[in-house]
Amino acid sequence: xxxxxxxxxxxxxxxxxxxxxxxxxxxxxxxxxxxxxxxxxxxxxxxxxxxxxxxxxxxxxxxxxxxxxxxxxxxxxxxxxxxxxxxxxxxxxxxxxxxxxxxxxxxxxxxxxxxxxxxxxxxxxxxxxxxxxxxxxxxxxxxxxxxxxxxxxxxxxxxxxxxxxxxxxxxxxxxxxxxxxxxxxxxxxxxxxxxxxxxxxxxxxxxxxxxxxxxxxxxxxxxxxxxxxxxxxxxxxxxxxxxxxxxxxxxxxxxxxxxxxxxxxxxxxxxxxxxxxxxxxxxxxxxxxxxxxxxxxxxxxxxxxxxxxxxxxxxxxxxxxxxxxxxxxxxxxxxxxxxxxxxxxxxxxxxxxxxxxxxxxxxxxxxxxxxxxxxxxxxxxx
Amino acid sequence: xxxxxxxxxxxxxxxxxxxxxxxxxxxxxxxxxxxxxxxxxxxxxxxxxxxxxxxxxxxxxxxxxxxxxxxxxxxxxxxxxxxxxxxxxxxxxxxxxxxxxxxxxxxxxxxxxxxxxxxxxxxxxxxxxxxxxxxxxxxxxxxxxxxxxxxxxxxxxxxxxxxxxxxxxxxxxxxxxxxxxxxxxxxxxxxxxxxxxxxxxxxxxxxxxxxxxxxxxxxxxxxxxxxxxxxxxxxxxxxxxxxxxxxxxxxxxxxxxxxxxxxxxxxxxxxxxxxxxxxxxxxxxxxxxxxxxxxxxxxxxxxxxxxxxxxxxxxxxxxxxxxxxxxxxxxxxxxxxxxxxxxxxxxxxxxxxxxxxxxxxxxxxxxxxxxxxxxxxxxxxxxxxxxxxxxxxxxxxxxxxxxxxxxxxxxxxxxxxxxxxxxxxxxxxxxxxxxxxxxxxxxxxxxxxxxxxxxxxxxxxxxxxxxxxxxxxxxxxxxxxxxxxxxxxxxxxxxxxxxxxxxxxxx
Numbered sequence: 001x002x003x004x005x006x007x008x009x010x011x012x013x014x015x016x017x018x019x020x021x022x023x024x025x026x027x028x029x030x031x032x033x034x035x036x037x038x039x040x041x042x043x044x045x046x047x048x049x050x051x052x053x054x055x056x057x058x059x060x061x062x063x064x065x066x067x068x069x070x071x072x073x074x075x076x077x078x079x080x081x082x083x084x085x086x087x088x089x090x091x092x093x094x095x096x097x098x099x100x101x102x103x104x105x106x107x108x109x110x111x112x113x114x115x116x117x118x119x120x121x122x123x124x125x126x127x128x129x130x131x132x133x134x135x136x137x138x139x140x141x142x143x144x145x146x147x148x149x150x151x152x153x154x155x156x157x158x159x160x161x162x163x164x165x166x167x168x169x170x171x172x173x174x175x176x177x178x179x180x181x182x183x184x185x186x187x188x189x190x191x192x193x194x195x196x197x198x199x200x201x202x203x204x205x206x207x208x209x210x211x212x213x214x215x216x217x218x219x220x221x222x223x224x225x226x227x228x229x230x231x232x233x234x235x236x237x238x239x240x241x242x243x244x245x246x247x248x249x250x251x252x253x254x255x256x257x258x259x260x261x262x263x264x265x266x267x268x269x270x271x272x273x274x275x276x277x278x279x280x281x282x283x284x285x286x287x288x289x290x291x292x293x294x295x296x297x298x299x300x301x302x303x304x305x306x307x308x309x310x311x312x313x314x315x316x317x318x319x320x321x322x323x324x325x326x327x328x329x330x331x332x333x334x335x336x337x338x339x340x341x342x343x344x345x346x347x348x349x350x351x352x353x354x355x356x357x358x359x360x361x362x363x364x365x366x367x368x369x370x371x372x373x374x375x376x377x378x379x380x381x382x
Numbered sequence: 383x384x385x386x387x388x389x390x391x392x393x394x395x396x397x398x399x400x401x402x403x404x405x406x407x408x409x410x411x412x413x414x415x416x417x418x419x420x421x422x423x424x425x426x427x428x429x430x431x432x433x434x435x436x437x438x439x440x441x442x443x444x445x446x447x448x449x450x451x452x453x454x455x456x457x458x459x460x461x462x463x464x465x466x467x468x469x470x471x472x473x474x475x476x477x478x479x480x481x482x483x484x485x486x487x488x489x490x491x492x493x494x495x496x497x498x499x500x501x502x503x504x505x506x507x508x509x510x511x512x513x514x515x516x517x518x519x520x521x522x523x524x525x526x527x528x529x530x531x532x533x534x535x536x537x538x539x540x541x542x543x544x545x546x547x548x549x550x551x552x553x554x555x556x557x558x559x560x561x562x563x564x565x566x567x568x569x570x571x572x573x574x575x576x577x578x579x580x581x582x583x584x585x586x587x588x589x590x591x592x593x594x595x596x597x598x599x600x601x602x603x604x605x606x607x608x609x610x611x612x613x614x615x616x617x618x619x620x621x622x623x624x625x626x627x628x629x630x631x632x633x634x635x636x637x638x639x640x641x642x643x644x645x646x647x648x649x650x651x652x653x654x655x656x657x658x659x660x661x662x663x664x665x666x667x668x669x670x671x672x673x674x675x676x677x678x679x680x681x682x683x684x685x686x687x688x689x690x691x692x693x694x695x696x697x698x699x700x701x702x703x704x705x706x707x708x709x710x711x712x713x714x715x716x717x718x719x720x721x722x723x724x725x726x727x728x729x730x731x732x733x734x735x736x737x738x739x740x741x742x743x744x745x746x747x748x749x750x751x752x753x754x755x756x757x758x759x760x761x762x763x764x765x766x767x768x769x770x771x772x773x774x775x776x777x778x779x780x781x782x783x784x785x786x787x788x789x790x791x792x793x794x795x796x797x798x799x800x801x802x803x804x805x806x807x808x809x810x811x812x813x814x815x816x817x818x819x820x821x822x823x824x825x826x827x828x829x830x831x832x833x834x835x836x837x838x839x840x841x842x843x844x845x846x847x848x849x850x851x852x853x854x855x856x857x858x859x860x861x862x863x864x865x866x867x868x869x870x871x872x873x874x875x876x877x878x879x880x881x882x883x884x885x886x887x888x889x
Contacts, residue, residue, distance in 0.1 A: 205395070206431065212391035213435040217403050219507040221389065258390045330472045333435070343436070343506075345476040348429055370394030 021134075025113060049362065050141045051077040052131055054159060056084045060146040063354075065114060070355050075362045078136045079114040082127060084155070088120040128158035140164040142362060148173050151182055160189045167361060169199040169354075171302045176246035181379040184372060197361045199354065200247050200302070201371050206349055207304055207322065208254060210333055214309075214320045220335060223311040223318045227281070229288045230255065231308040235299035244302030245275060248291040251304060252277070253374035253381065261287060263381045277381060298328040298351075324349060401828035403436035404511035405503055407495075407535070409526050410518030411441025411452070411483065415547065417459035420517060423820035425460045425469065428477045432825060436506040438480045442495055443518075444487045452483035465818055480506070492533040499535060510540025513828055520549055524563045531567035545574045545827050548639055549630065550836070553852070554845035561838050574827045575836040579640040581819025581826075584782040586834070588647050588749070589656070591776070591784065598774075599652065601753070604732045608771060609882075611735045611750040612644050613889055615742040617694050619867075620716075624707035631714040633686075636738040638848045642669065643836070644778075645734055648749055649724050658832040662840060669843035671726040680854030685863065685874045687717035689741040692867030699741065699867045713862055716740045719875040720851070721882075735879055737886070741867035746889035747778040765797040775887075 051068055055061035061083045068079040117130050135141060143163035149156055160166055166186055173179040187194050215224040234248040255261070260282040267276040277289040296305045306323040319336040331349040335342045406424075408416055427433050441452055457478065461469050482502060484495045503510060514530060516523055523546060529535070536542040544564065551557025564573055579585055592598055601607070614636050620627045627635065646665040653660035675683050690701040703710050717739030724734065753772040761769075769789045777783045785805040792798040826834055854860060863872035870876075870886065879886055 208391065209395055209431050212389060212395060213400060213431070215389045215391060216400060216434060217436045217507050218509050224389070224391070255391075258393065325472070327472075330470070345435075345479075346472045347431060347476070348470060348473050368394065 021115065025115075048075060049077045049139050050135045051075075051079050051144060051362075052135075052141060052159065052163070053079065053081045053144045053146065054084070054155075055081065055146045056086075057147070058083060061116070064144060064146060065116075067355050067358060068114060071359050071362070075359065077142075077362075078134070078139070080131060080134050081114065081116045082131060082159075083116060083118045084123060084127070085118060085120045086122070124154040127155045128162065131159065131162065135162070142167060144168075144358075146172070148175075148179055149183070149186070156186075157189055160186055160194055163194055165195040165197055165361075167197040167199065167358070170246040170250070171200045171203075171244055171300070173244075173246055176244070176249060177382040180246060180249065180375060181382070184375045184379065187367075187372065193367060195367045196371065197368070198250070198371065199357045199361065201250055201368075201374075202357045202361055203247060203303065203352060204251055204254070207251060207307065210322050210331070210347060210349075211255075211307065211309070211320070214333070214335060220318065220320075220337075222313040223316075223320070224259070225281075225283075226285075226313045227255075227259070227287055227309055227311045228285070229290075229308075229310040231290045231292065231310075233292050233294045233296075233305040233307075235296040235301055235303045235305050236293040237301050238295055242301060243293055245291055245293070247302050247304050249275075249378055249382070250374055251307070252289055252291065253376075253378035254370070256381070257373035257377040258370075261377075266381065279381075296324070297326075299324070400432055400434050401825065402511055402541075403434045403506060403508045404513055404540075404828055405438045405440060405499060405506075405508050406513045406515060406824075406828070407440045407442065407499065408515045408517055409442050409486075410516065410522070412443040412445045412447065412455075413517055415517045416441065417456070418463050419818075419820045420515065420824070421456050421460050422464040423818055423824055425464055425474065425477060426466060426818065427821055427825060429466065429470065429473055432821075433477075434828075436508055438482065438502045438506050438508065440495070440499060440502060441481065441483045442486045444485065446485045446487065447483055449481070449483045453478045453481050456481065486529075489529060489532075492529045492535065496533050496535050503537065508540070510537030510542075512537055512540065512542045514542070514544045516544065516546050518547075520547075520552075523560060527563055527567050536567070541572070541830060542568070543572045543574060543827060543830065544568050545576060545824075547576050548578075549634065550575050550639075550841050551845065552630070552634060553849050554842060557841050557845050561841075570838055571832065573838070574823075574832055575838075575841060576823060577639050577643055577836050578819045578823065579643055579778075580834040580836075581821075581823040582778060582782075583817070583822075584776065584778045585644070585647065587782075587784075588644075588776055589661075593652050593656075602751075603728050604730055606753055607732055608752045608754045609733045609735060609884060610645075610648060611752065611887055612641055612648070612737075612748075613750075613887070614641055614738040614747045615745060615870075615889060616740050617742060617745050619689075619699065619702070619741050620705055620708075624705055628708050628712055628714050632716055632718045632738050632740065633848055633852060637718055637720070637736065638844050639836070641736050641738055642672075642844045642847065644749055645672070645722075645736065646840075648751070649729060649734070651728070656833065658835075661833050662837045666837070666839050666843060668724060668726075669840060669847070671724050671729075672843075672847055673723045673725050674847060675720070675722065675851050675854075677850045677854030677857055677859060680851055680860045683721045683878075684851055684854070684860055685717075685719040685872060685878050686715035686855060686860060687719075687739065687863040687865045687872040687875065688712070688714065689716050689739075689867045690864045692741065692869065694741060694743070694868050701864075701867065702741075715855075715862060717742075717865060717871045717875070719871065719878055721878055733882065735884075735886070737871065737875060739865075739871050742870055743868050744889070745780060748887075748889050749776045749778070750774070750887050751776075752884075761797060761799060766799045769799045770801045773887075777889075 053061065053064040055064060061081050065079065065081050068077065115134055117134070119127050119130060141163045142165045143159050144167040149168060168183060170176055170180055183196060183198070187196050215221050230252065232248045232251060234245060236243060256279060261279045264278040264280050267278060274290060274292040279287040279289060281287055294305055299305055309320040311318050311320070316338055321334045321336070322331050324331045325346070329348065329350050330346050332344060333347055334344045408420060410416060424433070424439065457474060460474065482498060484498050486492055486495055516526060518526065527544070546564070551560050592602065646668045649668045650664040651667065653664045688702050691704065692699060702708060702716050703712055719735070719737040722734050722736065723729070751774040755771045759766065770787065773787045775785045783806050785803050787801045787803050789799045790802045792800050823834060863874045865872040876886065
């Protein structure tokens with residue numbers, strides 16, 4: 001297979017073992033410092049975390065490597081990209097050392113490191129032994145799993161046990177209704193717990209903030225306890241074949257867990273692959289939930305495109321609507337009470353790339369209990 | 383009785399808590415501060431979803447102007463001064479709809495303001511929460527506060543708070559007089575006195591550095607610290623502020639507020655909690671322990687200077703007295719250096735050197751903690767020639783960061799020691815734009831968190847320290863030295879510290 005040849009232009013030189021790799025790292029570091037000196041700069045070698053990326057496809061590995069490089073200034077890290085290749089034998093590591101020199105007066109150039117470890121063949125038992133000696137001591141370990149995490153897999157368990165934080169992107173999950181609930185089990189692999197980051201959950205942060213803001217207004221707060229219906233749209237591509245409802249499901253899980261709703265039944269898939277749920281509020285009143293796939297230009301498949309919350313309080317009815325604007329950078333947040341628009345404002349809702357999401361998440365080491373609650377609520381639902 | 387329901391959706395949201403719905407009333411709305419600082423800050427808060435869903439700004443000033451004209455003026459100001467550019471017209475459009483203008487040329491017109499405020503409040507459901515912002519020249523503070531009280535501008539329910547800009551008085555009696563007027567209308571916990579230095583990220587980081595790490599606090603005492611230097615250097619002159627600056631001078635403009643705040647943060651004991659009461663209690667204790675410089679000691683412990691002509695960045699610049707709107711015989715100081723002591727257990731005998739000046743070679747605000755040299759020298763003199771005492775420098779602006787110097791062996795055969803620098807830059811470590819200090823402070827005031835604002839007793843202690851120095855100068859006990867623009871101040875300032883066998887840092 002042609003892909004077995006490592007592209008040294010991208011990944012750097014190849015090393016035959018851990019000792020050779022350390023040697024190569026030292027050599028590259030000195031070369032980078034010498035080069036910087038010629039330009040009259042001093043070079044700081046910086047590392048605030050270990051970031052282990054697990055990928056089974058070279059294209060994923062490269063994308064992750066590029067994301068780490070782009071984040072190097074904000075989160076200089078020892079990046080260890082583990083690329084699993086079951087079709088070939090042996091363990092091969094290659095080193096790539098990056099020196100990022102920002103432009104501008106007085107800027108401090110930062111040196112950071114990226115290592116590619118290519119594990120081959122039947123590597124499940126061996127993969128942790130490749131990663132452990134490469135970790136920088138005393139720094140937190142973030143494990144970024146690209147693709148769908150397998151269940152009952154030795155290599156996943158071993159790597160998670162090394163990690164302080166486990167990063168996945170549920171937008172990539174093939175069957176989110178099956179995989180999402182399993183993510184919660186991963187957290188229990190280590191006695192002290194592993195913090196879980198779902199980049200797809202991070203994409204919801206602005207949505208959650210905007211929804212919460214409606215109910216900061218005292219006059220509208222009573223409607224939060226009287227929600228009767230939720231409708232959310234999420235994007236699909238033109239032919240509508242691939243449905244990725246993870247993000248919309250997480251949004252529902254979040255509302256359900258925060259507001260104490262219980263699932264009653266998951267109704268048969270609605271037209272066009274939508275999902276329909278009947279739920280029950282804490283006061284036992286019903287809540288109807290519809291998650292609908294829609295074709296939206298400019299959105300990635302699975303992204304939430306709009307939310308409509310229907311509610312009653314006493315004799316009054318209200319609708320709280322957030323709709324993404326066609327320009328892809330804003331949303332309109334509208335409040336309708338008893339049929340009259342009470343407030344309508346345009347708020348920024350820029351698309352967030354994987355780089356910004358990851359950068360944001362790397363700043364957090366602790367657990368996100370609200371996410372775990374949302375996951376538990378989902379488990380009861382699907 | 384109103385029951386405030388909590389919002390369960392708020393839990394765990396990583397964005398900072400947004401404040402409750404409120405109306406912000408800005409007095410001095412046609413002025414420079416509103417255009418350059420307040421509105422750009424509010425717009426950027428809107429951009430970050432940090433303003434409440436129900437929020438309105440009501441601008442007021444003497445000038446007659448329609449709301450539409452006011453909005454247009456602010457649009458252009460925000461487009462020019464916002465830290466994020468270009469501005470989003472969509473977000474501005476929504477934000478602008480919540481902006482109103484009411485002229486208050488005379489006392490009667492405050493009734494109009496009250497009516498508009500009540501109408502807007504009801505419209506948006508602000509629940510009577512109001513924040514009054516005094517962005518006017520200081521002479522207008524007292525009449526406006528009295529008008530707020532007399533015309534019933536405070537809501538019948540909800541919270542009412544007032545933000546007072548600097549300067550807060552021009553000496554101790556005037557500050558106390560202002561406080562007594564403020565307290566006719568507002569309780570002390572409703573008063574937010576701005577010192578925008580406290581809104582700066584690094585200043586808050588100073589507290590984090592000291593109190594979130596266990597390695598610095600044990601050595602943060604007279605036993606290990608030789609002395610402390612606090613510098614606020616500006617390369618600019620007085621620009622368009624001549625009229626104001628000539629009547630105050632560097633001591634009132636920078637030292638009384640900003641530098642004494644920095645000194646308090648460096649010198650304070652660990653507060654029991656990070657809340658407004660605990661932090662400010664500790665700051666006041668330090669300011670109270672700050673040894674006064676009586677007027678007859680000003681010759682020994684202070685230096686004042688005024689810049690003459692010189693060069694800044696290769697450009698010829700005029701002397702202070704040649705500046706537009708400055709009297710040719712002005713006695714106003716544009717540079718001040720002080721040597722002071724904190725009389726408490728922690729700092730007994732450790733000098734704090736403070737200097738501030740305009741037209742110095744570069745812009746730099748920093749705090750330097752100089753540690754004592756190692757107690758016993760085991761290396762030969764030749765080996766340790768290049769070695770200096772350890773120094774921890776907290777850079778506040780520009781280029782916020784922290785650096786630590788320590789001795790390291792030069793990698794050659796034989797032993798040679800040189801001081802090297804371990805440097806940490808906030809900008810490079812986090813790669814995010816720090817929020818502007820006005821964004822931080824407006825948000826805190828809307829939330830009612832006064833930790834980063836100056837309390838009445840702090841202001842009074844600050845004036846009580848500065849007043850005798852100014853009196854001593856007035857009595858002629860320390861002459862006004864001149865220094866060339868582009869130098870590090872008058873020679874007398876060097877002498878002040880060199881007498882003690884020490885030297886100013888070159889920032």
